[in-house]
Amino acid sequence: MINYEIYKSKLEDRLTTLTSELSEIGLYDEKNDNWIAVPDEEESAADADENESADFNEEWDERRSTLEALDQEYRNLKRALIKIQNGTYGICEISGQPIEEKRLLAKPDARTCIAHMDQEGELPL
Ligand SMILES: [Zn+2]
Numbered sequence: 001m002i003n004y005e006i007y008k009s010k011l012e013d014r015l016t017t018l019t020s021e022l023s024e025i026g027l028y029d030e031k032n033d034n035w036i037a038v039p040d041e042e043e044s045a046a047d048a049d050e051n052e053s054a055d056f057n058e059e060w061d062e063r064r065s066t067l068e069a070l071d072q073e074y075r076n077l078k079r080a081l082i083k084i085q086n087g088t089y090g091i092c093e094i095s096g097q098p099i100e101e102k103r104l105l106a107k108p109d110a111r112t113c114i115a116h117m118d119q120e121g122e123l124p125l
Contacts, residue, residue: 002090002101008081010108015077018070026067035074037067075125076109092116093123 022028026035039060083089090099092113099113112120 002098002104004084004089007089007104007108008084011077011080011084014108015074015081018074018077022067022070022074025063026071035067035071037064039063072125073109076111079111080109094119 022035026037028034029036037060039056040063080089083091090104091097092099092115093111094116095113097113099110103110103114103117110117110120111123
C-alpha cells in the first residue's frame, strides 16, 4: 500500500518551487492552462546594437527552452496530484503495473515503472 501523503507533500513542495521559477520567466495562461515565456523587460527595452540583439536572441531561445522544460514538469506534477486524488497514482501508464517505490521516491511524478521508463517521453502530454 502506497503512502500517498509522502508523495503528495513532495509533489506539492516541488510544485511551489517550480511555480515561482516559472513566474520569473513566464506568464501563466489560465485559459489554456500553460505557461508562456516572456522576454526579459530590461533586455528587450534596451536600445540594442547588433551584438546586444544577438545576445538577446540567444537568451530568448534559452529562456523559451527552459520554460518548456519547466512547463512539462509542471504538467507532470499536476497530473500526479490528480492521480492521487482519483486513486491511480503509482500505476505505470504503459503496463498498468505498480511503479516501484524507489522510482517514486526518486521521481514522485514518474508516469511509468522502471521497465518502461525509456518510453515515458513518448506518452502524450
Ligand atoms: Zn510499466
